[in-house]
Amino acid sequence: MKKILLLFTVTCIACHVFATVKLHNIFQSNMVLQRDMPCTIWGWADKSEKISVTIDNVTYKTKAGKDGSWKIVVPKHDAGGPFSVIVKGSNTIQLDNILYGDIWLCGGQSNMQFRVNEIAVKETDAQRNNNNNIRLFTAGLSTNYVPQDTLSGGQWKICDIKTIQDFSAVGFFFGRHLQENLHIPIGLIADNLGATAVETWMSNDALMTMPQFKDYYDTYLAPGKNFATVRTEFEKIKPEWEKNFYLANDPGLVEKWYDTSTNTSGWKTLQVPGYWNNDELTNFDGAVWMRRTFDLPADYKGNTFNVSLGQLDDYDITWVNGHQVGETLGNFNWRNYSVPVEYLQPKNNVIVVRIFDAGNKGGIYNMFWDPRLAGTWQYRTGAKINAADFTKPLVVNDYVFSSPALLYNGCIAPITNLAIKGVIWYQGEGNASRAEEYKTLFPAMINNWRNKFKQDSLPFLFVQLANYMQEPAMPGNSEWAELREAQAAALQLPNTGMATAIDIGEANDIHPKNKKDVGIRLGLAALKNIYDVDTAYTSPLYESMTVSGDSIIVSFSGNPELKSTDKYGYINGFAIAGKDNVFHWAQAYISNNTVVVYSSAVKSPVAVRYAWADNPGTLNLYSSKGLPVAPFRTDSLPAITAGRLFEYIP
Known part of the structure; x- marks a missing residue:
């Protein structure tokens, strides 16, 4: 009887996955809906459930499909509000204080993510910033191998002196300039992440057509499996794989080289970070045991201590003072291990890392974010393998800053059904070393987003990189100059515009503090190129x-x-x-x-x-x-970044 009741309960849950009508999480009170174009409102419910959406006293109806999804396209509406949106099915959802206006998506890397509370000259005019006709939404970050249905988080907020502080500074000053000149509601969606390369913001199918991404695409994107599926499938085979391949025949595991009492007198040394490049390890595949000591910061009071190894190739098991503190598979994944303080001592903590190289390059190669463990390590080789015979299973291998397509799938794909006015974009630093390639990638991304948002002429405005680093003594070549040239080349696409920032950067800071002028210059580009305001202007080209x-x-x-x-x-x-x-x-x-x-x-x-x-x-x-x-050159000499392409190192 208990089994029957349990089965009945599980069956009922499975049949009522949605149970109540749900809206996509971009739809909330205080939001802006796009004026002057049909707006899709969508969500989920029970199969075949009748759904209605009422706005401005007009009701629109539909039924949920077999998969429980539903959408209603609301006709064009003039700017204005506020309105309520009422969604009914088996339950009722009411959204209040909704405005019709223009929605702009604010994308890019850290200079777009840079917040208002970080700018050099603080805003003091609270009355000007308490603007009910500007609404702000910061999208939660998420990555995946396949496009996601919903954002990981985010909340629509009314613009005021407090809510702007954690919002994109460039986005806010852009939106304020538009609102004060156009006198319509402006919605701003901040959807960006520092240090990211352009390819992580491009969709799977856009990358599929480019040869440099083929190996990466075939490995991670072509299978069409999301992170959860990849993890579930790997866990099923992991015990057998470890027994036959990963942990097999390793004297280090048998002799417990991770123990603090291990005799290391015969161990050799190498420098970290960096791929292995000495005679012994360059062509070695298998387990390499690495070891060193570290001290805690003086008067450390935390309950745990974070040990960051950055990225290493390919797999690791890590011990501190003989205690296993972490294990990670995948050469892109970031190693951050939280070590309980009871495992630690003030000085001479012993960290041992079993790095397993399954072919190609090996080593701890990136400690950019936490260099405390950089320097000399001891090492000894353990189990050796023939990489050609080693089974390398598919695992979630995610470097959020540069893994192709992953941020698009997690952060952009969920909102491509949303009607928007346009995009502002501040990115390029992450691709400067491949500036010539950016001439292809950047317009491809613009067209990719236009295709996904189903707007062939979706306005796309961008910031040309600011001046940065030291001035040259003599004229010469420059990666950043080539990146600016690649950005400007995108102006050949229709409905684009560029804000030049070559005069407001900082030599010693890749994040210049003057974001107000950047936002205003983007606003001017929008007014001139998109809104056709006669008095607007842009930088001479x-x-x-x-x-x-x-x-x-x-x-x-x-x-x-x-x-x-x-x-x-x-x-x-x-x-x-x-x-x-x-x-x-x-x-x-x-x-x-x-x-x-x-x-x-x-x-x-x-x-x-x-x-x-x-x-x-x-x-x-x-x-x-x-x-x-705007910067320019009239010659056509070969670029110093010519031939540099995205490289996938498996």
Whole structure:
């Protein structure tokens, strides 16, 4: 009887997975719905359940499908509000204080994630920032191999002096500029993460077409399995796999090399981090036991102590003072192990890591986030394998900052049914070493998102990287300059716009604190390129050059009125070259809204570059509206980043 009741209970639960009507978690009170275009509202319920959505006194109806999903497309609506949205099925959901306006998605890496409370000049005008017509949503972060249905979290908030503090600074200043100029509600969705590369924000199918991602795609994305499925399937085979492959024939396990009393007099040394590159280990596959000591910080009071090994290749088991504290499989995964203080002592704690290399490179190769364990380690080889005969199971292998497609699947895919006005994007630092490749990846990502949001001309505005690092003594090549060039090339796509930040960066900080001007410049690009506001303006862009004797005359698109902010009229940042392609610093002056560039070192010039450096230093060439001229070059010399592509190291 108990078995029958249990079976009945489980069956009832299975039949009523949704039980009550549920909305996708982007739909909440205080949100903004996109004006002037049909809006899809969607969620889940019981199979065939009747669903109604009422907004502005009009009701729309549908039925849930066989899988329990449902959606209703609400017709176009003018900007305005507030409204209530009432969703009915077996239960009722009411959303209040809903506005119709424009929704902008704020994507990218750390300079978009950078919060209002981190800016250099704090906002003091609380009344201006208490703006009921701006609504803020920060999406929860999530990764996966397949597109997800819902976001991992997030809450719509009304804009005020408190709620803006933890929101994207660039996003907020952009949205405020739009709202104060357009006088319509603005919804901002911050969906970004620091240190990320562009490919992790692209969908599986977009990457499938690019050869450099083939091996990664075939291994992790092609199977079409989500993280939960991969973990479940691996746990089923793990005991047998460990017995026959992973833990087999290792003297280190038999002799307990992880014990603090182990005699290490015959162990050799190597430097960490880095892939193994000595004669013994370069071609070694199997178990390598590594060991060193570490001290706790003075007067450490915590209950646990975090040991971070960063990333290593491929698998590890880690012990501290003879206690196993962690195990991780997968060479992208980050190793963070929480060690109870009762395992520890103030000084000379012994950490032992059994690193198992299943082919290709091996070692602890990235301690970027926590370098405390960097330096000299002892090592000894254990079980040796033939990598060709080793079974390497599929495991969840996730480096959130650069694993292709994973952030798209977790953070963007869940909201692609949402009607939005456009995207603002601040990213590129993570791809600077592959700037030439970015010329392909960036427009591919833009088109990818347009396809997924089902808006062929979805507006896409972006920030060109700010100046960073030290000024060069002489003209030369620059990865960041090439990345800026790759970004500007995306302007060839329709409905795009660029905010130039070449004058407001900081040499010693990759996260410049002036985000207000960045947001305003993005706002100006939106007003000019998307909203067609006559009074809006953007940075002057290079259009053409002509050679006149020993000078090059540079013209800019739209014939903008140019000015020098130097009191003597000097213009910095230009370099000029002759047929030998050797660039020399140049002098320049404004003439009839063109710039004349020359150098005594170059009698017959053929090419000119402007602001072509990681950090070109103080610039003083602006439009009369106060925006800097965007960096450019007129030559077509090979890029120093040419040929560098995404590389998957299995």
